[in-house]
Amino acid sequence: MRTLGLIGGMSAESTALYYAHLNRLARERLGGLHSARLVIVSIDFAPLAEMQAKGEWEAAGLMLAEEARRLQAAGAEAILICANTMHLVADAVQAAVDAPVLHIADATADRLQAVGSRRPLLLATRFTMEKDFYRDRLAARGIDAVVPEAADRQALHAIIYDELCQGLIRPPSKAAVLEMIGRARGIDGVIFGCTEIGLLISPDELTLPVVDTTLAHAEAAMDFALG
Template sequence: MRIIGLLGGMSAESTTLYYQAMNRLVRERLGGLHSAQLLMWSVDFAPIAEMQAQGAWEAAGEVLAQAAGRLEGAGAEAILICANTMHLVADQVQAAIGVPLIHIADATAAAVKAAGCSRPLLLATRFTMEKAFYRDRLRAQGVEAAVPDAADRDRLHAIIYDELCQGVVTQASKTDVLAMIEKAQACDSVIFGCTEVGLLLSPEDLALPVIDTALVHAQAAVDFALS
């Protein structure tokens, strides 16, 4: 089994989901007492979030690149950035290491297509919904993601940072996000494109197919680890 290095803490709430999911998936595949071989570097998210807000992406990328190098030095044979938004600096991180970086958008695109879909609604931070890095990578693989309108993007961004990343889950926010999905008449699926969205919604809440990016990313990592 290969060793996977997790770049976590962005936020710590969803990094916990990665750890649980990867260990569960390995146990399901191998049985018995098997679990995933993992190394983790969990950042302090507050400085990273401030860099995001200021548009200091290169500086944020350097923090992750250094951490990825430490994970590689400790024996990691592939790296996961346990967040969607910070894949904006994925190329910078990959350039700093000699092992593969398993990209969350690639895992997401594959899962959308496996569900027989091509026009998902992307629910994510404002950075992930509005900047080109994520939707362009999906598009290159035949997935054309739509996003909520500007007011809903602002509301969703606030829910993620002010609530979910801090472990706060409210019925009011769930109702608001379900209303956003209801508006997306032309979409054939929903991407939980922030790794915290699965804390607020579950696939059972929706009639459309759901791609939870944290889970499909964890699956891709386990596939690599056991290949």
Template sequence: MRTLGLIGGMSAESTTTYYQALNRRVRERLGGLHSAQLVLWSVDFAPIAQMQADGDWDGAGAALAEAATRLEGAGAEAILVCTNTMHKVAPAIEAATGVPLIHIGDATALAVRARGGARPLLLATRFTMEQDFYKDRLRARGVEALVPDQADRDRLHAIIYDELCQGMVESRSKREVLAMIAKAAGADSVIFGCTEVGLLLSQADVELPVIDSTLVHVEAGVDFMLS
């Protein structure tokens, strides 16, 4: 088994999901007492979130690039960044290391196409929904993402940062996000494009096919480890 390096903590809530899902999937595929061979660098999210809010993506990229080099030094043979939004700084991470970065956007786009989708509703942070770094990655693989309207984008962003990243799962917020999905005209699927959205909703809540970016990213990481 090859060693996977995780850059986590953004948020710690979803990084817990990554750790559990990686180990569970390895056990399912190998059986018995097998578990995932991992090294984890978990950042303090508060300074990173402030950099995001300030538009200091160079600073955020430098912080995650340093984390990646530490993981490589600890034996990681590939890097998994346990967040969608911070893939905005993927080029800085890739430039800092000699090991591959397993990109969440690639894994998500492939999963959308595998489920017969091409026009998914993207539910994510405001950065991911409004900037091009993620949507362009999907578009390169034949996936044209739709996003909620401005008011819903603002509300979803607040739900993610003020609630889910802090371990709060509110029934009112769940109803609000389901309403966003219900009015998404033309969507053929739904991307949980923030690693925390899966803490709030599941496929059982949504009629359209759901692509949980966390879980498909995990699958890509396990494919690498076991290849």
């Protein structure tokens, strides 16, 4: 089994999900007492979140690139950035290491194609919904991701940073996000495009196909590890 390197802490809540998913997948695929071979660096999210808010993406990329180098030196044979938004700097991270950076949008596109969704609703941070880095990568695979209206994007961004990233799960916020989904027109699927969304809503609560990016990323990583 190959060793996976995880850049976590963005947030700690979803990094715990990555750890759980990867170990469960190893056990399911190999049986018995098998678990995933992992090296993990978990950053302090507050300074990085401040960089995001200020638009200091180059500095953020340098920070994650250094963490990727540490993981590679510790034996990682592939790197996972355990957050959707920070794939904005995936190219900078990849330039810093020889190990492949397994891109979360590629894993998401694979799952969307598998369930036949070509026009999914993207639920994510404002950065992921409004910047081109994520939707363009999906578009290259023939997927036209749509985003909520401006007011809903702002509300969802606040729910993610002020609540989910801090371990707060609030029923009114869940209801608000379900209403956002209900207002979307012409969609044929939903992307949980923030690694914390699955903490708030279960795919079973929706009638449309759902791709939870945290799980899709973990599955793609385990494919690599066992490939």
